[in-house]
Amino acid sequence: MKFASSAKFAAVAVTAALALTACGGGSTSSGGSAGPVDGKGKKLSVLVNSSAAYPAQQKQWFTDIAAKFKAQTGADVQFETFASANDELTRIQTSVVSGQGPDVYSLGTTFTPTAYATKAFVTLSDDDWKKVGGKDKFNQAALGISGPDAQHQAGIPFVSRPFVMAYNKDILKAAGIDKPATSWDELATQAKKMTDPSTGTFGLATGYKDSFDPWKFIWAMSVQAGNPLVDGKTLKLDDPAVKKAYETYFGWLTKDKVVDPASIGWSNSNAVAAFASGKAGYLMMTTSSSLPTLDKSAVAGKYAYTAMPTTAPGQSSPQGDAANAASILSGDNVVVADYSKQKDLAFAYVNLITSKDEQLNYQKIFGDLPANAEALKALNNPVLQPVADTAAKSKATPFTGAWGDIQLALLNVVVQSIPDLSKGSVDDSSLQARLKDAQSKGQASLDRASK
Amino acid sequence: MSTDSLTAGKSTRRKSSRAAKPDPQSPDNAPRRRKGLSERNRPLWMLIPGGLLMVIIIVVPLLLGIFMSGLDLDQYSLRQWVSAPFIGVQNFVEALTASPLLHAIWLSVSYSLLAMVVTIPLGIAGAVATQNAFKGRAVIRSIFLVPYVLPSFVVATVWRTMFQPGSVIDSALHSVGIDPGLWLNGPQSYWTLILVQIWASWPFVYLLALSGLQSVDHEVHEASALDGALWWNKLRYVVFPYLKGPLSLAFLIGMLHHINNFTLPFVLFGVPAPSDVELLPILTYVTSFQSFRFGLSAAMAFISLILIAIPLFVYLRAVKLDDAETPGGKK
Structure with missing residues (x-):
């Protein structure tokens, strides 16, 4: 009796296994041609960053995309989310070491070089690019941080999130300013006109305690002054342009007094809140993802986006390539894991989410700009036009595995200067010492990268 | 003072209970019984599941950590981390x-x-x-x-x-x-x-x-x-x-x-x-x-x-x- 039942069970198991194998065999033979990938019975695992601002909408998006993917390929998609870059890094580490995990990852652009350095992701061949719809379908500027050069690209652009500034039209008008500033010097002058501490109104809103914003300012001003920070194997943080950038950035608080003194404790979201309450002329270093928030705030209809200044501090017009460095090349890339056993399915998924319609849909829900060129052109929201223009004028941060460290070093200069900022001045010698420290740490990391 | 006497009392109790149990299993080493049996017959094998878990959860990662501290391990060598250069x-x-x-x-x-x-x-x-x-x-x-x-x-x-x-x-x-x-x-x-x-x-x-x-x-x-x-x-x-x-x-x-x-x-x-x-x-x-x-x-x-x-x-x-x-x- 006992034997019989277990024998029966074994027979069922064997039959099931045979059936499954047959299925698997069938799918590979039919999916080999250029037609749609057949992923019946398969499951694709995708890791994306969780949307803190739109959690419910994100869940809905997951369901919709999974349904569409199932209709196209017959395969299921399982979404996993991570809350921070560090969470994601831990996932990547475990997956890289163990050789299993999600098939597709979504990565922030500045994190792409670090991920690329692990060599754990597929560097796309021409054939692979065809599977995601061809390289031409993407906004070409967005490919700038997909790999070290055009032949070695692992990151497939998914969305663009260029950094711009928002301005309060009423406050600018009241101060007699007819056009937003295009140079950093002009910005400070305009901000002074708008600042009125008695009403709590300040020319600029920005967060000095943000974990990312500070280095983006320093990067932008330095690049516009002709110093791209990394020159081959040399780091150039001890350059006068970098020091000038820090002085300008700190100067808003210490000399020009055009930012709220409390902003030494602010992150970007505090700055958005200050601008949204109508207490600031300019909101610096923001993206189109602030749009849904601002449209529900006191400044709804009274604000506009525009590119940040491209003329370096102390100069009167953009020098060299400065006009094309309005923002860091920012957004999300997707990468396919090298260990994945269903790469074709993964590429089919990427093809789906980077298609024109899906990209436009994503923009509507989350505010991020399409990386798909046609979709970007099809945008017809006039508020977003300046942001879309900036997407084409964005410059990639240096593509090196050391960038994470360099970014940290740049940020650290600001963190360590905050006590001085709160006292009202950052003296030259301590700034110099901090820059020297940043230079040596960053250079050491760059040396490791080029080893 | 009171704690001392308490522990002393406990230990005598424990000793006597141990001495009482093990006799039937080991008649051959009767001469050394009073000294050795209390240790020999403790069912230490029952610790195996717990011990195994301890090894997996604590000892192995600890040893791995010590091993890692001798490697030049960074994002460039993470993928084949075992073969990362050993730098003492x-x-x-x-x-x-x-x-x-x-x-x-x-x-x-x-x-x-x-x-x-x-x-x-x-x-x-x-x-x-x-x-x-x-x-x-x-x-x-x-x-x-x-x-x-x-x-x-x-x-x-x-x-x-x-x-x-x-x-x-x-x-x-x-x-x-x-x-x-x-x-x-x-x-x-x-x-x-x-x-x-x-x-x-x-x-x-x-x-x-x-x-x-x-x-x-x-x-x-x-x-x-x-x-x-x-x-x-x-x-x-x-x-x-x-x-x-x-x-x-x-x-x-x-x-x-x-x-x-x-x-x-x-x-x-x-x-x-x-x-x-x-x-x-x-x-x-x-x-x-x-x-x-x-x-x-x-x-x-x-x-x-x-x-x-x-x-x-x-x-x-x-x-x-x-x-x-x-x-x-x-x-």
Whole structure:
């Protein structure tokens, strides 16, 4: 009796296994041609960053995309989310070491070089690019941080999130300013006109305690002054342009007094809140993802986006390539894991989410700009036009595995200067010492990268 | 005195029970029975499942960590991490000479010590105050435990919000004419950390002190009252000796916890941390997960392991936990 039942069970198991194998065999033979990938019975695992601002909408998006993917390929998609870059890094580490995990990852652009350095992701061949719809379908500027050069690209652009500034039209008008500033010097002058501490109104809103914003300012001003920070194997943080950038950035608080003194404790979201309450002329270093928030705030209809200044501090017009460095090349890339056993399915998924319609849909829900060129052109929201223009004028941060460290070093200069900022001045010698420290740490990391 | 006799009593009891059991199984080594059997016949094999788990969860990662500390392991070599170049003690040399590790150790140890020095009297005071029954004692006792029950993340987030420039604490101090300066950066941040740590961890000392107070025999109180001891003398010579054990345990666990505390400084100050609060766990974390120097950070972690093993060892020697277990048998 006992034997019989277990024998029966074994027979069922064997039959099931045979059936499954047959299925698997069938799918590979039919999916080999250029037609749609057949992923019946398969499951694709995708890791994306969780949307803190739109959690419910994100869940809905997951369901919709999974349904569409199932209709196209017959395969299921399982979404996993991570809350921070560090969470994601831990996932990547475990997956890289163990050789299993999600098939597709979504990565922030500045994190792409670090991920690329692990060599754990597929560097796309021409054939692979065809599977995601061809390289031409993407906004070409967005490919700038997909790999070290055009032949070695692992990151497939998914969305663009260029950094711009928002301005309060009423406050600018009241101060007699007819056009937003295009140079950093002009910005400070305009901000002074708008600042009125008695009403709590300040020319600029920005967060000095943000974990990312500070280095983006320093990067932008330095690049516009002709110093791209990394020159081959040399780091150039001890350059006068970098020091000038820090002085300008700190100067808003210490000399020009055009930012709220409390902003030494602010992150970007505090700055958005200050601008949204109508207490600031300019909101610096923001993206189109602030749009849904601002449209529900006191400044709804009274604000506009525009590119940040491209003329370096102390100069009167953009020098060299400065006009094309309005923002860091920012957004999300997707990468396919090298260990994945269903790469074709993964590429089919990427093809789906980077298609024109899906990209436009994503923009509507989350505010991020399409990386798909046609979709970007099809945008017809006039508020977003300046942001879309900036997407084409964005410059990639240096593509090196050391960038994470360099970014940290740049940020650290600001963190360590905050006590001085709160006292009202950052003296030259301590700034110099901090820059020297940043230079040596960053250079050491760059040396490791080029080893 | 009383504890000694108690342990002695226990040990004789244990010895006799052990001697009674094992006879039937080992008639052949009868001559050595009294000495050897108690060890031989302990069913040590029953420890295998637990022991195996300990090996997998503790020993293997520990050995891996030590192995990693000898590798030049970073994001470039992570993928084939086993074959990352072996560089011997170079990571340790770099950690000790070219990184802020020593500064971080100094900060971690000094802050933990300061926090402990304040929390111990606070904890004792809290325990003594709620020792005798009064109306509402249960409520007070529960309130005392609130900081201990709250997750560290919540504690740190709330304090960070209150310490923001221009936030509640600043405006409260401004209203009485004090300009407090920066709480979350600069030299004062060190004291902010200690303050929050004290707030969050004193109930732990309080709990252990309370348990010590409960163990004071009623007769002792009576006897001291008969002898005419006043409250201070009673506290100093009668009650405190009872607290010595629980409090030294509280001190040890508290120190280890503070030195290893990552959440509190991470949430309060963020990374990169201001140099005044760049504590050991933060430094290890940044080295690992922001700079991706896994080998170097494994070396740092190993150094901090040695660091916390020292007080642990001293404590174990001092209280002789191991001896209390085996007074009758052998080690």
